[in-house]
Amino acid sequence: MKKTFILSLFICLMIVACKKSDSNPTNGTIEGIIANIQGGTSIASADVEIFNAVDNSSTSYSTSSGSDGKYSILITPGTYLITISKQGYSSIPPIGVSAVPVIVTAGVKTIASYQMAASSISNTGYVTGRILDGSTPKSGVLTIVSGNGSTYSGTTNTKGNFTLYNIPAGSYSVKGYLASYNSSSVNISVTQNTKTISSDIVLSSGAAGVVTGNVAFLATTNVEVDVSLIIPGTNSTIPGLTVKTSGGTYSMSHVPNGTFLARASWANDNKVVDPDWIIKSGEPIVVINSNSVSLNFSLTGAVLLNSPTNALTTTVPVIVKTTAPVFTWNSYSSTDNYVIEVMDMNGATVWGGISGTPLTRKVMVAKTQTTATYNFDGSGKELQNGSTYRWRIYASKDDSGLPLGWKLISASEEQMGLFNINL
16 A cells, blocks of 8 residues: 655565465465564554565455464465555555565465554544445455545455555545456545545446557567556556567557556566656556557666665665665666666655756766765765665766757666665
8 A cells, every 4th residue: 555654664574484384285374473663562453465476466365463463374376565554554565665575385384574663644544445346245456545646555355345544634536446347436535543434336347448559679689578557656556457468569458447557567677668758758648438549668678787776586675784875787888878866765856866847867977987876966865774765777868959958768677776774
């Protein structure tokens, strides 16, 4: 669930043990303890939701922590993402950071424990409700609460129920999203420190939207990549709406009505959407009303980050012991210079980046340089101990014939460059 406040600390998670499970040997088990980071006391009734690590789509697996803070989920083998939420606490993972992948092996018990920090935002309530397919509860439905310029997301459990926490008081609409289904919308009013019960949201089968297109590769080898539709504002993938290209083309059917953000090559695969294409065309938004939409993507090779960064196969932030980390990356052919960007957990830029009117490259280094120390020019904000950040490198090329006098030719991947300050 996405929140609109600054978190005091990212998760403290570590896969600390794997041992033989007493469960069905064809399944595995994830279990752990949810505790308060201040004092270490157990947290009861925290919602634990499981997502597919490939495309961030929801699954039917969910549970809640007991009075002792413990939870346990019997689950089929695979790689998953876990989110933890509770009223009054900052959600895990924090805003702008992907959940940490957990690998489940048949017959093995994986221990994943979390610590939650108290929320710093006041005047919030929470919303509960149910989503039905006709009269039958529907699990695994992405649930969106939107209003007041913000969007919040959750997923229905096996009984079709959902709960979304820490929503500021105000008026909102609630809707469900799932491939092959359209959804009714319910208006609600959230009150501080109060549970708001939504009327039942009803799905209707027969969603008929279609999104198709081609993926072109610029200055890089062609590979088959993933294409997903996500909800703007939460980056939550709509369940069932991720496809793989075949021969550089893709086709996605049974798309529900709505406005979505399309993502190509979301997974870390050393490919990125051509950043200059995004600057010129804007984010790839598709509007579906039982119609067909064509959307093409241009991908290019990513700028490769060296340090500090998570590995390509995971989104676990690496620990750094300084508030002035030294960033290093591989050189990118044909670039004229590099632009550095560091963002906090809320997605706010704390140093560098590209912004303003007209768009301006804020912190640049020469093409011969592949290393830079944080805030070497003094324009950045101080990095905070305990916080998680993401850094990116953009490769840009000067061109006096263009309106801006330059263009971007590549960037590092969105899910790379994650680091946590731990002094």
